[in-house]
Amino acid sequence: MADPLVWLTGVTKHYDAVVAVADVDLEIAHGEFVVLLGPSGSGKTTLLSVLGGFTQPSAGRILIDGRDVTALPPARRPTATVFQDYALFPHMSVAGNVAFGLRMRRRPRAEARRRAEEMLRLVGLEGYGGRGVHELSGGQRQRVALARALAVEPKLLLLDEPLGALDLALRRQMQEELVRIQKRLGTTFVHVTHDQEEAMSVADRIIVLNQGRIEDMGPPARVYLKPASLFAATFMGESNLFEAMVRERSGAEIRVESPLGAITLPGSAAPGERVTLCIRPEQFRLAAADEHDALRFGRARLTQISFQGSYLRCRAVVEGTPPLELLMRLPIGAAAEAAIEVGAMVDVAVCHGDIVALPA
Amino acid sequence: MRPGPWICAFYLAAVAVFIFLPIVVLVEFSFQDGLIPVPPFKGFSLRWYAALFADRKLLDGLWNSLLVAVLSSLVATALGLLAAYGLARRRPRFAGAIQYFLMAPITVSYLIVGMGLLIGFNALGFGKSLLAVGIGHVVINLPLAFAIVYSQLGEHQANIERAAHDLGASDLQALLLVTVPMLWPALLAAFFISATLSWDEFVIAFLLTRFDVTLPVVIWNMLRSGLSPKLNAVGTLVFGVSIMLVFAVEFLLSRARRKNG
Numbered sequence: 001m002a003d004p005l006v007w008l009t010g011v012t013k014h015y016d017a018v019v020a021v022a023d024v025d026l027e028i029a030h031g032e033f034v035v036l037l038g039p040s041g042s043g044k045t046t047l048l049s050v051l052g053g054f055t056q057p058s059a060g061r062i063l064i065d066g067r068d069v070t071a072l073p074p075a076r077r078p079t080a081t082v083f084q085d086y087a088l089f090p091h092m093s094v095a096g097n098v099a100f101g102l103r104m105r106r107r108p109r110a111e112a113r114r115r116a117e118e119m120l121r122l123v124g125l126e127g128y129g130g131r132g133v134h135e136l137s138g139g140q141r142q143r144v145a146l147a148r149a150l151a152v153e154p155k156l157l158l159l160d161e162p163l164g165a166l167d168l169a170l171r172r173q174m175q176e177e178l179v180r181i182q183k184r185l186g187t188t189f190v191h192v193t194h195d196q197e198e199a200m201s202v203a204d205r206i207i208v209l210n211q212g213r214i215e216d217m218g219p220p221a222r223v224y225l226k227p228a229s230l231f232a233a234t235f236m237g238e239s240n241l242f243e244a245m246v247r248e249r250s251g252a253e254i255r256v257e258s259p260l261g262a263i264t265l266p267g268s269a270a271p272g273e274r275v276t277l278c279i280r281p282e283q284f285r286l287a288a289a290d291e292h293d294a295l296r297f298g299r300a301r302l303t304q305i306s307f308q309g310s311y312l313r314c315r316a317v318v319e320g321t322p323p324l325e326l327l328m329r330l331p332i333g334a335a336a337e338a339a340i341e342v343g344a345m346v347d348v349a350v351c352h353g354d355i356v357a358l359p360a
Numbered sequence: 361m362r363p364g365p366w367i368c369a370f371y372l373a374a375v376a377v378f379i380f381l382p383i384v385v386l387v388e389f390s391f392q393d394g395l396i397p398v399p400p401f402k403g404f405s406l407r408w409y410a411a412l413f414a415d416r417k418l419l420d421g422l423w424n425s426l427l428v429a430v431l432s433s434l435v436a437t438a439l440g441l442l443a444a445y446g447l448a449r450r451r452p453r454f455a456g457a458i459q460y461f462l463m464a465p466i467t468v469s470y471l472i473v474g475m476g477l478l479i480g481f482n483a484l485g486f487g488k489s490l491l492a493v494g495i496g497h498v499v500i501n502l503p504l505a506f507a508i509v510y511s512q513l514g515e516h517q518a519n520i521e522r523a524a525h526d527l528g529a530s531d532l533q534a535l536l537l538v539t540v541p542m543l544w545p546a547l548l549a550a551f552f553i554s555a556t557l558s559w560d561e562f563v564i565a566f567l568l569t570r571f572d573v574t575l576p577v578v579i580w581n582m583l584r585s586g587l588s589p590k591l592n593a594v595g596t597l598v599f600g601v602s603i604m605l606v607f608a609v610e611f612l613l614s615r616a617r618r619k620n621g
Contacts, residue, residue: 052526053526054522054526073525074522074525074526075525075526075528075529075530079526080526080527081522081523083519083522083523085519087516087520087522087523088520088523089520089524089541090542091541091542100524100527100529100537101527101528104527104529104533105528148523148527149526149527152527152528
């Protein structure tokens with residue numbers, strides 16, 4: 001990455017004996033929309049707080065736009081934060097909130113007012129400037145918080161679970177709007193969430209955190225389909241996991257012994273190592289006879305089917321010793337052709353290339 | 361067995377009479393058209409109020425009391441705010457111990473506080489004066505002001521202050537533009553409670569004044585020369601002001617609770 005906006009090296013934060021962030025190295029490019037994803041206690045909020053200057057790291061350096069900001073307070077960093085509880089100033093009007101940062105920068109009053117109106121227009125709250133904060137709905141407050149943070153033209157906008165308090169429909173709408181605003185302004189966003197669907201729908205790059213460490217990072221599709229670790233695989237969504245043992249390696253391919261039989265798949269583990277094979281539920285297909293690179297599971301008995309709108313979520317068992325339990329997501333169209341029902345036998349297959357071998 | 365409704369009503373009435381009858385009598389006989397404030401009530405007159413407002417000493421005492429109440433309450437509230445803010449936001453070492461230390465004067469009787477200040481001021485060569493009384497009232501009111509403000513400085517407010525810092529505010533700007541306006545009801549409540557307590561505080565005022573005295577000390581001096589409806593009139597005035605202050609406090613605190621609730 002040439003000339004990143006944010007550059008973290010060896011950032012560590014511990015509270016007494018508890019390690020919140022452990023030796024994180026990270027670069028963030030100009031104009032990138034990055035999501036820090038992880039369960040509570042994974043260190044994602046602490047990392048955001050370190051970026052914003054609210055938490056002093058125990059070790060490590062933070063450079064933003066080429067300047068070392070490690071020791072700088074929030075007020076002197078080119079960052080702005082959208083807080084989880086919005087943290088709007090309750091005694092000020094909407095316009096007063098949005099213009100606050102400009103007031104602190106001693107911008108002329110007229111300019112501040114114009115800029116506040118512009119920001120409110122950007123977030124879809126044109127004409128709300130005179131209202132009190134208490135008169136607004138949760139979604140509107142969220143937008144005001146966003147406008148207030150963007151008004152100071154930060155190089156880096158930090159969002160701390162900004163959509164957590166909104167209901168599902170509103171959350172979806174705000175996700176789209178965040179992306180629209182981010183692309184339009186070109187500002188770099190770092191967004192914290194524990195919701196992997198939200199992460200996938202907004203991020204250019206997802207950074208999966210666990211116990212203060214980066215487990216995986218990359219574009220949403222890569223992190224979802226080819227996770228780098230078992231944690232990333234299970235946190236990003238449902239999957240089928242099988243224990244396996246590496247027999248031999250040749251180039252970028254490994255041959256493993258597994259409950260699915262002996263299979264060859266992309267990987268770099270050494271012979272003798274234990275790995276976990278991961279298959280996403282939607283990677284299963286009802287087998288057509290002519291596919292040659294597909295791994296056939298043979299006939300599976302459907303034990304449970306639930307309708308999910310665009311797909312069927314099915315559980316199936318492949319007879320054998322021991323029997324294999326599978327979780328599948330079948331597209332509605334394919335399912336209709338096969339006329340599936342509980343108790344029916346189906347042929348199941350998966351592409352070799354879709355199976356991921358993870359360090360066990 | 362629960363007592364019947366009649367017994368409850370009687371009990372309630374008895375409590376009310378016990379508490380309020382002396383005040384009712386005090387107020388009633390301030391309007392006495394006669395020389396002594398005892399029954400029978402001889403007719404309605406405002407002559408004692410006229411006499412009160414013609415009495416130089418009383419008016420001086422009234423003015424002194426107001427001055428001490430307002431200024432000492434301002435100081436107590438400002439110091440209480442700073443102590444609470446520092447303790448809640450800076451989280452110094454031994455914050456718990458400091459909190460108890462700040463609250464400690466509340467457990468000491470006014471007599472002891474007054475005597476301590478008297479002895480201390482004597483040793484320093486600092487004479488009896490209204491300023492000394494004012495300092496005494498700051499001592500007794502600071503713990504209350506601190507406790508009221510501290511109780512309103514929650515984590516939610518802390519986040520709002522963080523937002524102000526994030527947007528470029530200095531510590532002073534965040535305090536004056538964000539914290540103080542958010543705490544406005546609590547600050548006013550602290551001020552009015554302090555003012556109410558200072559307004560009719562006698563012991564400390566008695567011990568620490570000589571020539572310029574506050575209203576309770578004037579009243580005490582008048583009491584030594586016997587009962588007069590004029591005293592009732594002064595008492596009514598003091599009571600009226602206290603009641604207004606208490607209502608102001610109640611109103612402000614309930615508003616603060618609604619806002620934060």
